[in-house]
Structures are given as C-alpha cells and as structure tokens.
Amino acid sequence: xxxxxxxxxxxxxxxxxxxxxxxxxxxxxxxxxxxxxxxxxxxxxxxxxxxxxxxxxxxxxxxxxxxxxxxxxxxxxxxxxxxxxxxxxxxxxxxxxxxxxxxxxxxxxxxxxxxxxxxxxxxxxxxxxxxxxxxxxxxxxxxxxxxxxxxxxxxxxxxxxxxxxxxxxxxxxxxxxxxxxxxxxxxxxxxxxxxxxxxxxxxxxxxxxxxxxxxxxxxxxxxxxxxxxxxxxxxxxxxxxxxxxxxxxxxxxxxxxxxxxxxxxxxxxxxxxxxxxxxxxxxxxxxxxxxxxxxxxxxxxxxxxxxxxxxxxxxxxxxxxxxxxx
Numbered sequence: 598x599x600x601x602x603x604x605x606x607x608x609x610x611x612x613x614x615x616x617x618x619x620x621x622x623x624x625x626x627x628x629x630x631x632x633x634x635x636x637x638x639x640x641x642x643x644x645x646x647x648x649x650x651x652x653x654x655x656x657x658x659x660x661x662x663x664x665x666x667x668x669x670x671x672x673x674x675x676x677x678x679x680x681x682x683x684x685x686x687x688x689x690x691x692x693x694x695x696x697x698x699x700x701x702x703x704x705x706x707x708x709x710x711x712x713x714x715x716x717x718x719x720x721x722x723x724x725x726x727x728x729x730x731x732x733x734x735x736x737x738x739x740x741x742x743x744x745x746x747x748x749x750x751x752x753x754x755x756x757x758x759x760x761x762x763x764x765x766x767x768x769x770x771x772x773x774x775x776x777x778x779x780x781x782x783x784x785x786x787x788x789x790x791x792x793x794x795x796x797x798x799x800x801x802x803x804x805x806x807x808x809x810x811x812x813x814x815x816x817x818x819x820x821x822x823x824x825x826x827x828x829x830x831x832x833x834x835x836x837x838x839x840x841x842x843x844x845x846x847x848x849x850x851x852x853x854x855x856x857x858x859x860x861x862x863x864x865x866x867x868x869x870x871x872x873x874x875x876x877x878x879x880x881x882x883x884x885x886x887x888x889x890x891x892x893x894x895x896x897x898x899x900x901x902x903x904x905x906x907x908x909x910x911x912x913x914x915x916x917x918x919x920x921x922x923x
Contacts, residue, residue, distance in 0.1 A: 620682060622841035623703040626808070627683055629834055630662040635826070639759075639801035640745050640787050643689050643697060655687050662831070667698070671723045679723055686740075698742045700724050705749050707790070714762060717744045717786040725783060742784045749809065751790035757797050757806075762786040799825060811842055885909050886920040893921070 627633060634653040638644045644652050657665040667684040683701040688694065700720055704713060721744040732738040748755075763785040766778040789802065794810035797803040807821050815835050822828050885907070892903040900921055904914060 620703070622837045624682055625837045626834055626841065627701055628664045628666065628685075629830065630656050630658045630664055631828065631830055632808070632834065633664060635804065635828055636801055637687065637699070640789075641687060641697060641699065641743055642785075643695055643741075644687070652687075655689050657686060657688070671727050673723070679720065681720060681724075684724065696740045698724055698728075698740050700742060700744045702744070702746045703749060704746050707748050707750060707752055707755070713746065713748070713788060714760075714786055717746055717788065718762075720744050721784045721786055739783055741782060743787065744784070745787045746789065747805065747809075748788060748790045751792065755790040757792035757802055758790045759802065760788040760790070804828075808838065809841070815839060882913055882916045882920065885913055885917045889917055890921055 630653055631649075634649040634656065637652050638647055638649075644655070653662075659665060664683075664685045667686065669681045669684050670678055671681065672678045681700050682703055683699070685699055687697045687699055689697070702717075702720070707713065709716075721742055724742040724744065725739065728739055751757075764782050766781055768774065768778065789805065791809060792802065792806050794806055794813055795803075796806050804822070804826050807818065807826070810818065815838075818838065819830075819835055822830060888907055889900065889903045889909070892898070892906060893900060896903070898906075900918055904917065909917065
C-alpha cells in the first residue's frame with residue numbers, strides 16, 4: 598500500500614482554489630485510454646455495442662495511451678469559475694461524423710446538501726456554453742455533452758444503479774402538430790452509484806466496483822481485472838488506485854465523522870426539546886392538580902365533576918387524577 602502523498606486539500610497556485618486530495622489520482626486513473634475504452638460504451642449512447650478497440654480509436658491519445666483533455670476550468674465573468682475533473686472529446690466516425698464531449702466527475706458524499714443532479718445539470722450547462730467560443734453563432738455545431746458522476750460511497754438503496762437524465766421533446770396533449778419533433782439531445786446526466794467488490798458481475802458497474810474496491814490487495818485487483826474482464830492495464834494505474842483508496846478512506850472517515858457530529862447535534866437538539874416539553878407538562882399537571890383539589894374540597898364534589906367544571910383538557914385527566922388520589 599502506498600503512503601499518502603497529500604494529507605490535505607491541495608491548492609492550485611494560479612487560482613488559489615482547493616480540491617479534494619483524491620482528485621488527481623482519480624484523474625490519472627480515468628484518463629487511461631485502455632480502461633476508459635472498456636467503460637464508455639455503457640454510458641455514451643453513440644458508442645453502445647462498440648468494442649473497446651473501436652472506442653479507443655475515437656479518443657485522442659498520447660503515445661502512453663493517455664487521453665488528451667480539454668481545459669477542465671470553465672470561466673465566467675458573471676458566475677465565476679468551476680473546476681471539473683476530466684473533460685475530453687470523443688470523435689466517432691461513421692456516415693456522419695459525430696463528436697461528443699465527456700465530463701467525468703468523482704463524488705464522495707452522496708448527500709452534499711443539495712441535489713447532486715442539480716450540480717451535474719449546472720456542469721452540463723457550462724460544458725455546453727463553453728462551446729460558444731468555438732462555434733460562434735453556428736448552434737447546429739454544438740456537441741452533445743455527457744456529464745457522468747461516479748458516486749463512490751453510495752447509499753445502500755442506490756448502490757449498483759445508473760440514473761440517467763436526458764433531453765427529450767414532446768408535444769403538449771391537444772396541441773400536437775403533424776411534424777416530427779426535431780432532436781434537441783444536447784446533453785445527458787448520468788449518476789453511477791458504485792457498489793461493493795463482486796457486485797453486478799461482468800458489467801461496467803462490476804468493473805468499476807473492482808477498480809475502486811476498498812480493502813483488496815493490488816495483486817487481487819490486478820488478477821480480477823486481467824482474468825475476469827480481460828483488460829491489461831499499465832502497472833502505473835494500480836499505483837494510482839492504491840493512492841486513491843488510501844486518500845478516499847481518509848476522506849470517508851472525515852465525512853462520516855462530520856455526519857456523526859451533525860446527527861449528534863440534531864439528536865441533542867431533539868433531546869433538549871423533549872426535556873423541555875416534559876418539564877412544561879409536569880408543571881401544567883401540578884397546577885391543574887392543585888386547582889382540582891381546591892374545588893373538590895370547597896364544593897364537596899367528585900374529581901370528575903371538579904375536572905369538568907375547570908374545563909381541563911382530557912389529555913391531562915389521568916395524570917391529574919393520580920396526583921389528586923396520591
């Protein structure tokens with residue numbers, strides 16, 4: 598197991614921004630053309646059913662088979678910059694050449710305090726608007742964008758699932774036209790909730806579960822990927838995976854500690870409210886008991902008659918009766 602090289606969030610000197618210390622290992626892993634070519638066919642519809650060799654031919658690779666990336670920083674004078682993990686082109690040859698843009702993100706916290714799909718939609722929108730500098734007003738030249746998010750620590754009920762949002766067109770009922778609806782398919786959001794090692798068998802999610810599995814030796818990870826998925830990865834990828842696992846584990850512990858503190862504070866607040874409610878109720882019962890006993894003595898009437906005369910709430914009847922009879 599590699600030692601942790603970065604024990605805190607790292608800072609980009611040019612922008613003074615910070616990013617989780619698992620970002621760089623994740624980027625190094627997912628920029629590998631061999632691994633990526635075995636994954637994209639599941640998520641990019643234009644590559645569905647294509648073999649890894651064809652998919653690899655659609656990627657702009659270095660001689661080390663690393664994907665050449667677009668600028669991951671998206672700038673805006675109005676909205677400020679955002680920093681994405683990986684952004685790259687996929688050029689798909691055919692009768693009509695197609696280019697799509699893939700934005701791939703790692704997400705540790707499945708409940709970051711806002712809908713994850715909302716952030717993915719924002720990233721998607723920025724990846725679409727960034728193309729304006731390239732195409733000018735030729736909007737027909739827009740490339741479809743896939744914003745794909747790998748959720749590393751999935752809730753049990755969501756693990757091993759793929760959730761997809763896409764742009765579709767429909768006529769309103771009663772206002773249809775006899776014209777086919779033109780495509781407006783310029784973006785998809787895909788949330789991939791990972792599971793545990795061995796889940797989902799020989800599928801893309803199963804492969805991702807193996808790549809990002811915790812508490813598994815380097816040798817076992819290598820063996821499974823080579824033998825079960827028939828993928829031979831460069832050894833440097835496994836170095837990056839080992840570092841990522843150590844850093845993710847550290848970040849996950851912090852995430853769980855924060856979650857525990859928040860739950861503890863909430864429980865403390867609820868306990869305090871409950872104690873306050875109990876004290877208020879005890880005070881009310883005591884005051885009603887004193888009043889009921891005074892009426893009973895003065896008028897020589899029964900408990901129930903006194904209780905009704907004072908128009909007390911029935912919810913306190915038995916507690917007051919117990920105190921009066923004591």
